[in-house]
Amino acid sequence: MSIKTLPAEQRNTGLKPPRVAQSRASRSADELAASAPKISVSSLNFYYGSSQALYDINLTVPEHCVTAFIGPSGCGKSTFLRCMNRMNDMIEGTRLEGDILLDSHDINAARVDVVSLRKRVGMVFQKSNPFPKSILENVVYGPRVAGERSKNRLMEIAEQCLERAALWHEVKDRLNDSALALSGGQQQRLCIARALATDPEVLLMDEPASALDPASTSRIEDLIFELKDRYTIVIVTHNMQQAARVSDQTAFFFQGELVEAGRTNELFTNPSKKQTEDYITGRFG
Numbered sequence: 107m108s109i110k111t112l113p114a115e116q117r118n119t120g121l122k123p124p125r126v127a128q129s130r131a132s133r134s135a136d137e138l139a140a141s142a143p144k145i146s147v148s149s150l151n152f153y154y155g156s157s158q159a160l161y162d163i164n165l166t167v168p169e170h171c172v173t174a175f176i177g178p179s180g181c182g183k184s185t186f187l188r189c190m191n192r193m194n195d196m197i198e199g200t201r202l203e204g205d206i207l208l209d210s211h212d213i214n215a216a217r218v219d220v221v222s223l224r225k226r227v228g229m230v231f232q233k234s235n236p237f238p239k240s241i242l243e244n245v246v247y248g249p250r251v252a253g254e255r256s257k258n259r260l261m262e263i264a265e266q267c268l269e270r271a272a273l274w275h276e277v278k279d280r281l282n283d284s285a286l287a288l289s290g291g292q293q294q295r296l297c298i299a300r301a302l303a304t305d306p307e308v309l310l311m312d313e314p315a316s317a318l319d320p321a322s323t324s325r326i327e328d329l330i331f332e333l334k335d336r337y338t339i340v341i342v343t344h345n346m347q348q349a350a351r352v353s354d355q356t357a358f359f360f361q362g363e364l365v366e367a368g369r370t371n372e373l374f375t376n377p378s379k380k381q382t383e384d385y386i387t388g389r390f391g
């Protein structure tokens with residue numbers, strides 16, 4: 107039997123997985139197992155025209171946990187993330203098979219109002235994208251569009267969401283300044299505050315810190331950790347150390363397939379599939 111055909115736990119490849127610096131308490135195995143399934147995906151196939159991007163994906167996203175998607179470029183992480191609030195509906199020629207349940211309800215059912223779905227399942231993108239408006243107007247944009255007119259209520263929402271996004275103390279004296287005058291890290295936290303203002307249950311984050319310097323990245327990671335008590339978070343990241351630091355569950359994708367998902371600490375220290383081990387030990391990707 108060659109070393110390649112041995113089960114992962116019996117292989118001694120000489121390569122070490124990255125050190126998993128889970129500095130703060132991630133959810134324990136028992137907590138993870140006891141968490142209610144917030145999103146359940148089964149037999150999901152996804153196509154851009156005739157090109158299939160996702161193959162038979164099955165995954166449960168536990169409530170009030172952070173789930174990280176890792177894998178090499180082009181493996182389908184962002185596509186899958188966008189399936190969770192139907193952002194792919196905006197791309198012409200896409201097609202989906204299978205089920206995505208949010209709290210046991212099919213998000214792709216004909217009766218589902220996509221605007222309401224995206225309020226419940228908010229999104230933060232790789233590149234911060236504040237509107238060319240004031241800081242305040244950025245945060246209260248969602249509630250305003252939804253019909254909230256009370257200035258007091260809008261101020262209350264702004265303060266609460268900026269607090270939760272760990273930005274309030276930096277901007278409270280200049281709420282009417284342009285959002286575009288903020289630093290990159292502050293703009294990203296503003297976009298998180300804006301996403302929180304619609305009172306979502308799930309927050310999807312597509313490489314939220316990849317354009318930021320180490321200090322701003324660290325603030326976003328702290329924030330993700332704090333937010334999980336209130337929200338269910340799914341994050342796409344290229345950075346395995348980041349996945350290890352912030353997530354409770356990690357899912358590894360390769361060429362459109364979900365190779366393996368499990369508790370982060372276990373996936374990084376004792377992956378059950380060779381492809382996962384090769385990826386986390388830096389053999390490819």
Ligand SMILES: Nc1ncnc2c1ncn2[C@@H]1O[C@H](COP(=O)(O)OP(=O)(O)OP(=O)(O)O)[C@@H](O)[C@H]1O
Pocket residue numbers: 154159177178179180181182183184185186197344
């Ligand atoms: N709008 C699109 N139209 C057609 N094909 C697309 C589109 N977006 C993504 N794809 C294809 O789907 C596959 C998965 O892409 P996706 O962006 O989901 O991967 P990813 O793992 O998020 O990559 P990265 O880490 O580089 O962001 C790739 O082959 C990509 O070329």
